[in-house]
Amino acid sequence: MNKKTSVAMFGLLCLLGLWLLVGCSKKEETNEAPASAPASTAAPAPAATPIDPSTVASVSGTVKFDGAAPKASKIDMSQDAACKGTNTAETVVVDGGDVANVFVYVKDGLGDRTFAVPTQAVTIDQQGCKYHPHVLGVMTGQNIEIKNDDQTTHNIHPTPQANREWNESQPPAAAPLEKSFAREEIMLPVKCNQHPWMRMYINVVKSPFYAVTGPDGKYEIKGLPPGDYTIAFVQEKLGEQDQKVTLAAKDSKTVDQTFKAQ
Amino acid sequence: MLKRGQPPSAVPPSKARQVVRLTGSKHLKSLATPYNRAHHRFAVFVACATFVLIIAGALVTSNDAGLSIPDWPTSFGSFSVPPLRGGIKFEWSHRAIAGSIVLLTISIAAWTWFADRRRWMKWLGIAALATVITQAILGGLTVLLFQPPWVSSAHAAVAQTFFCIAVAIAMFTGRRWVEEVPQIEFDNRRPSLITLTWLSIFVLYVQLILGAMFRHHGMSWWPHVANAAIVTFVLTWTAIRALSRFSKIEAVRRPAIILALLLVVQLCLGFAAFLTRIAWGRDAVQPEFPMVISTVSHVAVGALLLATAVILAIQVWRHIPVSFEEHATSRSRKPAAA
Numbered sequence: 001m002n003k004k005t006s007v008a009m010f011g012l013l014c015l016l017g018l019w020l021l022v023g024c025s026k027k028e029e030t031n032e033a034p035a036s037a038p039a040s041t042a043a044p045a046p047a048a049t050p051i052d053p054s055t056v057a058s059v060s061g062t063v064k065f066d067g068a069a070p071k072a073s074k075i076d077m078s079q080d081a082a083c084k085g086t087n088t089a090e091t092v093v094v095d096g097g098d099v100a101n102v103f104v105y106v107k108d109g110l111g112d113r114t115f116a117v118p119t120q121a122v123t124i125d126q127q128g129c130k131y132h133p134h135v136l137g138v139m140t141g142q143n144i145e146i147k148n149d150d151q152t153t154h155n156i157h158p159t160p161q162a163n164r165e166w167n168e169s170q171p172p173a174a175a176p177l178e179k180s181f182a183r184e185e186i187m188l189p190v191k192c193n194q195h196p197w198m199r200m201y202i203n204v205v206k207s208p209f210y211a212v213t214g215p216d217g218k219y220e221i222k223g224l225p226p227g228d229y230t231i232a233f234v235q236e237k238l239g240e241q242d243q244k245v246t247l248a249a250k251d252s253k254t255v256d257q258t259f260k261a262q
Numbered sequence: 263m264l265k266r267g268q269p270p271s272a273v274p275p276s277k278a279r280q281v282v283r284l285t286g287s288k289h290l291k292s293l294a295t296p297y298n299r300a301h302h303r304f305a306v307f308v309a310c311a312t313f314v315l316i317i318a319g320a321l322v323t324s325n326d327a328g329l330s331i332p333d334w335p336t337s338f339g340s341f342s343v344p345p346l347r348g349g350i351k352f353e354w355s356h357r358a359i360a361g362s363i364v365l366l367t368i369s370i371a372a373w374t375w376f377a378d379r380r381r382w383m384k385w386l387g388i389a390a391l392a393t394v395i396t397q398a399i400l401g402g403l404t405v406l407l408f409q410p411p412w413v414s415s416a417h418a419a420v421a422q423t424f425f426c427i428a429v430a431i432a433m434f435t436g437r438r439w440v441e442e443v444p445q446i447e448f449d450n451r452r453p454s455l456i457t458l459t460w461l462s463i464f465v466l467y468v469q470l471i472l473g474a475m476f477r478h479h480g481m482s483w484w485p486h487v488a489n490a491a492i493v494t495f496v497l498t499w500t501a502i503r504a505l506s507r508f509s510k511i512e513a514v515r516r517p518a519i520i521l522a523l524l525l526v527v528q529l530c531l532g533f534a535a536f537l538t539r540i541a542w543g544r545d546a547v548q549p550e551f552p553m554v555i556s557t558v559s560h561v562a563v564g565a566l567l568l569a570t571a572v573i574l575a576i577q578v579w580r581h582i583p584v585s586f587e588e589h590a591t592s593r594s595r596k597p598a599a600a
Binding site: 083195199 | 325326327328329330331332338344345347348349350351353408546547548549
């Protein structure tokens, strides 16, 4: 190997080393508790701020779509004979102008209030090689029970930004997995790498004031203390839109939202 | 006797581009190893199997199946074959072929160590083994760390590095390399052809890393597309220089022609991959066949392009030494200095 070749090789190695170093330095530091830790083993939550039940208000409404609704994409499930479900994607579900699977939550206005974490777990079911529900709301630290009702193995793989990532397989008839997320995160994607069309979104919030629109586009958030709030409407593809609302004691206001065709 | 590295003062300037044939060189022959057909064929087989492995790896990425088996080195806690459904069939096939390549590499390294007389070939075999072990570790880290872009891109880059080493071993063990007396022609142009071939390898490697970073969601697509223009310029320059000035040397002419052809094919495949993945497939709910076939082909031809550039560089290094006439000191120009 002559001198020039040696210098070129050394330069290439330096470049690779630098690249690896830069890659390493970008790794996020996380100090959260393990995502798989059940709520019972987590640190005790602070006491919930009391809310006077005689003054609570509610907000409800309908999420609409303005314009021609996007055509639902077809899913090809032929790569796994055990997958036999509805073969349309749920990226944007619009029926008669009503938008389903929109996560609606109180984004701002609750101040430093704390809330008790429900002891009851929420369930994600894998059926027909799809996640049910497609969009889920859950409080930080609340247990999520993940079931597999399919005759095939799935893997559940959340790809969060603020929480810890994990990837576990679940064979048919396996015991449900129990998971929780420690930090707030909106539209946290969950996918199955064995069936790449399988995708859902978990929304992790600190308050119980959230809802997911049904097929009729409707939602309702109850039990809010009087105050000024920012209500956020988040759709996986259409993005987020916010509205401000002022709720007096025992108010019941309607806040509708319209997403426009992109 | 004229040898590689001999001061150019030994060559009259008027004959700088004259083709010189080295015949009857006892010194060169004593350095060589006898041609071993079985060894060479096995090396070719290893190189071909590595190419298949690169395609299998590209299929895993294009089908988004990289984490369909969540553990490593076991598959669902066992070394037995899992049900080959969904993404598992891509990931497990990739692992199975990769395991076979590790065994093949151990074999070729051992065979070369004991059968080849050339010391540098023995170490090239060891380098191949070290590379494939590094590659296996990177593959494991990709799974265990949930595909961080820099690890997955390193996995992609080292894969093609190993492919180039395997192709080089196949070439170095071939009859043409072992028995042929090199036909030598001096290069007095600047930048020299050997510089251009090194530059070609460098820009291809950068392009490989940029493409891998994009495929693994670590970077936007535009740096890869922008660098494609640089790659096209450098490779075209290299091929034209090789073919216009050294086409008499078959060992240089052939890889130069293949380099130019592969470049055209690769640009077409890159355009197809751009259309199917970025323009049309941006909102796809699952990997679609046109995207898979175009991106996998783009990766495969990219590997061939890099390997061809490496072969060209080696052949240029062997056949076309750089003339250092203008840099030689007055002392070294004296015949006695030679």
